[in-house]
Amino acid sequence: xxxxxxxxxxxxxxxxxxxxxxxxxxxxxxxxxxxxxxxxxxxxxxxxxxxxxxxxxxxxxxxxxxxxxxxxxxxxxxxxxxxxxxxxxxxxxxxxxxxxxxxxxxxxxxxxxxxxxxxxxxxxxxxxxxxxxx
Numbered sequence: 001x002x003x004x005x006x007x008x009x010x011x012x013x014x015x016x017x018x019x020x021x022x023x024x025x026x027x028x029x030x031x032x033x034x035x036x037x038x039x040x041x042x043x044x045x046x047x048x049x050x051x052x053x054x055x056x057x058x059x060x061x062x063x064x065x066x067x068x069x070x071x072x073x074x075x076x077x078x079x080x081x082x083x084x085x086x087x088x089x090x091x092x093x094x095x096x097x098x099x100x101x102x103x104x105x106x107x108x109x110x111x112x113x114x115x116x117x118x119x120x121x122x123x124x125x126x127x128x129x130x131x132x133x134x
Contacts, residue, residue, distance in 0.1 A: 007080055008058035010072060020072060023065075027077035028088040037082050044079040058083075105130055
């Protein structure tokens with residue numbers, strides 16, 4: 001995935017946080033909600049749950065999620081996608097690969113448990129963590 005090195009003043013490392021990835025995945029479905037977009041101004045307006053569309057830049061957004069968290073929201077990620085900074089289709093491809101890797105990881109840890117190389121407690125903890133991550 002092309003990580004967001006050029007998304008305003010945001011540290012590139014925050015974009016791999018699971019909460020941020022969730023917002024990027026949500027941004028993928030916003031294409032039909034875009035009311036206006038100006039590449040030259042770096043502004044997008046997206047119709048959300050409020051009467052007025054949300055106005056987003058790479059620095060902030062008028063939505064409640066941004067106001068509460070002060071972190072990039074799905075509207076900001078939709079703008080990044082429109083500007084060509086973020087390829088949202090990569091997220092879906094990565095998700096398909098993750099499902100394959102998840103199945104392989106489960107099989108590996110199951111084998112370790114069944115062969116006695118991994119305790120039952122460790123096996124359960126690993127499988128629980130993997131299932132939360134998928």
